Amino acid sequence: MPETIIEKIEVKRLQILYENGNVDESLMPDLSDNDLKKMFELFILARQFDQRALKLHAEGRLGTYASILGQEASQIGSAYTLEKSDRVFPSFREMGVYITLGYPIWMLFQYWTGDERGMRTPDDLNIFPVSVPVGTHTPHAVGAAFAAKIKGHKTATAAYFGDGGSSKGDFHEGLNIAGVYKLPVIFICQNNQWAISLPREKQTAAKTIAQKAFGYGFEGIQVDGNDIFAVYKATKDALAKARAGSGPTLIECFTYRMADHTTADDASRYRSKEDVEKWKARDPLLRLKLYMERKGLWTQQYEDEVKKRVTDFVDSEIKKHEAAAMPEQKDILNFTYKELTQRQKKELETL
Amino acid sequence: MARINMVQAINLALRQEMEKDRDVVLIGEDVGRDGGVFRITEGLVEKFPDRIFDTPLAESGIAGVAVGMAAYGLKPVAEIQFMGFIYACVEQIFSHASRIRSRSRGRYTCPLVIRTPYGLGIKPPELHSESTEALFCHMPGIKVVVPSSPYNAKGLLISAIRDPDPVVFLEPTRLYRLIKEEVPETEYAIPLEKARIVQEGKDITVIAWGSMLHRVLESIEGFDAEVIDLMTLSPYDEETILNSVKKTGRVVIVHEATRNCGFGAELSAFIAEEAMLHLKSPIVRVTGLDAVIPMARLEDYYAPAKEKIVKALKKVMEY
Numbered sequence: 001m002p003e004t005i006i007e008k009i010e011v012k013r014l015q016i017l018y019e020n021g022n023v024d025e026s027l028m029p030d031l032s033d034n035d036l037k038k039m040f041e042l043f044i045l046a047r048q049f050d051q052r053a054l055k056l057h058a059e060g061r062l063g064t065y066a067s068i069l070g071q072e073a074s075q076i077g078s079a080y081t082l083e084k085s086d087r088v089f090p091s092f093r094e095m096g097v098y099i100t101l102g103y104p105i106w107m108l109f110q111y112w113t114g115d116e117r118g119m120r121t122p123d124d125l126n127i128f129p130v131s132v133p134v135g136t137h138t139p140h141a142v143g144a145a146f147a148a149k150i151k152g153h154k155t156a157t158a159a160y161f162g163d164g165g166s167s168k169g170d171f172h173e174g175l176n177i178a179g180v181y182k183l184p185v186i187f188i189c190q191n192n193q194w195a196i197s198l199p200r201e202k203q204t205a206a207k208t209i210a211q212k213a214f215g216y217g218f219e220g221i222q223v224d225g226n227d228i229f230a231v232y233k234a235t236k237d238a239l240a241k242a243r244a245g246s247g248p249t250l251i252e253c254f255t256y257r258m259a260d261h262t263t264a265d266d267a268s269r270y271r272s273k274e275d276v277e278k279w280k281a282r283d284p285l286l287r288l289k290l291y292m293e294r295k296g297l298w299t300q301q302y303e304d305e306v307k308k309r310v311t312d313f314v315d316s317e318i319k320k321h322e323a324a325a326m327p328e329q330k331d332i333l334n335f336t337y338k339e340l341t342q343r344q345k346k347e348l349e350t351l
Numbered sequence: 352m353a354r355i356n357m358v359q360a361i362n363l364a365l366r367q368e369m370e371k372d373r374d375v376v377l378i379g380e381d382v383g384r385d386g387g388v389f390r391i392t393e394g395l396v397e398k399f400p401d402r403i404f405d406t407p408l409a410e411s412g413i414a415g416v417a418v419g420m421a422a423y424g425l426k427p428v429a430e431i432q433f434m435g436f437i438y439a440c441v442e443q444i445f446s447h448a449s450r451i452r453s454r455s456r457g458r459y460t461c462p463l464v465i466r467t468p469y470g471l472g473i474k475p476p477e478l479h480s481e482s483t484e485a486l487f488c489h490m491p492g493i494k495v496v497v498p499s500s501p502y503n504a505k506g507l508l509i510s511a512i513r514d515p516d517p518v519v520f521l522e523p524t525r526l527y528r529l530i531k532e533e534v535p536e537t538e539y540a541i542p543l544e545k546a547r548i549v550q551e552g553k554d555i556t557v558i559a560w561g562s563m564l565h566r567v568l569e570s571i572e573g574f575d576a577e578v579i580d581l582m583t584l585s586p587y588d589e590e591t592i593l594n595s596v597k598k599t600g601r602v603v604i605v606h607e608a609t610r611n612c613g614f615g616a617e618l619s620a621f622i623a624e625e626a627m628l629h630l631k632s633p634i635v636r637v638t639g640l641d642a643v644i645p646m647a648r649l650e651d652y653y654a655p656a657k658e659k660i661v662k663a664l665k666k667v668m669e670y
Contacts, residue, residue, distance in 0.1 A: 143419020
């Protein structure tokens with residue numbers, strides 16, 4: 001009996017917007033001028049939030065924070081096409097996702113100050129609280145997609161994680177179950193090349209993270225994660241597929257973590273300046289600007305106006321956050337169970 | 352009213368809750384066509400083909416999927432085939448199920464049940480006889496329930512499914528088919544966080560749960576013992592325990608699990624803190640040995656035997 005090839009996989013990489021601002025028109029998604037401006041403004045807002053969070057941290061007004069610098073296209077491009085009814089399961093470096101979905105900025109500052117109230121998602125949104133243990137929230141998106149399917153809802157779910165998360169057992173168990181039951185879930189991996197100090201090539205011997213999906217019987221695609229149009233298109237296609245009942249997709253956004261892992265980290269200990277410089281030239285905002293300029297949608301004056309507006313807005317959100325009352329001590333106990341236990345009622349009296 | 356065993360009683364509870372509430376779904380390994388390795392879910396997939404799912408062999412994935420389902424609005428009941436395999440789920444239970452309410456300040460909740468067979472008594476391979484209930488009692492945000500009879504298994508499981516918070520439901524394998532008793536066809540709920548006084552007495556308070564309760568009942572002849580079946584270990588019924596201890600002044604706690612940091616340690620510390628001056632004798636624990644749970648040939652020497660319980664009862668009376 002001869003050896004035969006019984007399975008072949010092909011891993012695609014999608015790029016639409018090049019570093020010089022040119023786009024591949026044949027792949028360009030249908031985005032209005034208004035959409036492009038909204039995306040640009042979200043970019044400015046996400047960056048402003050990020051910079052202000054770092055500054056507040058340096059001033060001792062915010063706790064440990066994980067910067068999103070460099071990953072904005074992956075976050076805004078994907079979240080831009082999610083519906084408010086979709087269930088979104090982020091990790092901790094996803095402030096651009098929260099911001100794109102319309103999460104109150106002051107509450108994000110509140111959360112990073114060490115206040116759980118900041119993760120009490122407003123009722124009209126369906127984004128889950130930050131999940132700290134890397135990769136372990138992947139099965140939650142799968143379970144929510146399972147529930148949507150059981151209930152006959154058209155809801156899709158999305159899990160956000162990084163290259164580090166793709167090494168965790170829960171990533172594999174989650175993807176496997178999603179594949180078996182053909183669930184309406186998309187897995188968005190922001191491969192930012194670094195899991196604290198561990199480079200991507202030490203995270204997995206596989207050439208891509210996208211290809212791991214094929215092991216679970218569904219498609220994975222790698223996109224240029226600094227190309228907001230490629231991320232948008234891949235996510236939009238994956239969502240349409242999910243809603244049509246055709247199962248999950250893994251999207252690997254190939255990007256770069258421009259900042260330290262968190263404010264508690266010093267990336268100069270393990271990576272070279274040259275590497276970082278190389279990625280600066282691939283800045284996801286720069287190429288969007290070049291494209292919009294060519295379309296007559298971007299001018300320096302427009303950018304200045306947006307920046308002024310966003311700065312004023314973020315200022316007022318910081319004020320709002322810092323003016324909010326401290327959380328109450330009883331809240332330590334109050335959210336353990338729906339009702340206080342016999343023990344907790346006594347503990348409440350000791351506060 | 353039919354006389355049924357605990358397997359049948361749990362099956363009945365699941366069936367009735369699934370009939371009553373379309374949001375109740377079952378997931379786990381072999382829970383569908385096979386009816387589960389202990390046949391707990393036998394016949395249910397035929398009745399609810401769209402709400403029972405055989406999952407891949409992935410315990411953490413099962414728990415994580417249950418968390419996502421519960422947060423979406425279902426009431427999943429997940430089966431982990433044996434308690435020895437629940438360790439793979441500990442991160443999902445500790446880091447997520449127990450915290451989603453707190454982490455989201457009440458926006459999201461996690462009303463799931465994780466059922467698992469637990470304890471000694473069926474002479475299986477390694478890691479099929481674990482009784483590490485204390486592990487789960489240590490984590491706030493989780494409830495831990497252990498039934499001791501067909502009747503209370505049904506009523507407690509119904510309460511666990513209806514509970515708005517995550518419940519780890521530990522089913523003593525030794526009792527699955529050991530006892531038959533009258534179990535009403537009608538649905539009834541036994542409240543959680545409530546202990547049961549199995550028999551009143553005035554000299555010794557004996558606290559036990561699950562299969563050890565029956566060993567206690569076999570051991571108390573000749574003693575005027577008040578026997579408490581804790582049923583919910585976390586959060587536990589402090590009031591019932593204290594009232595009894597204040598009456599008897601003597602306490603024996605019996606559990607199958609290892610002594611070191613076993614749940615008896617919490618109970619005896621609590622009693623010492625709250626009722627020291629009512630005690631006529633030191634509190635005595637009768638527990639499993641501080642060792643890895645042995646396989647079949649040695650298991651009878653590991654768990655509290657009747658003689659050890661009797662000795663403890665004599666000790667507190669003679670002090």
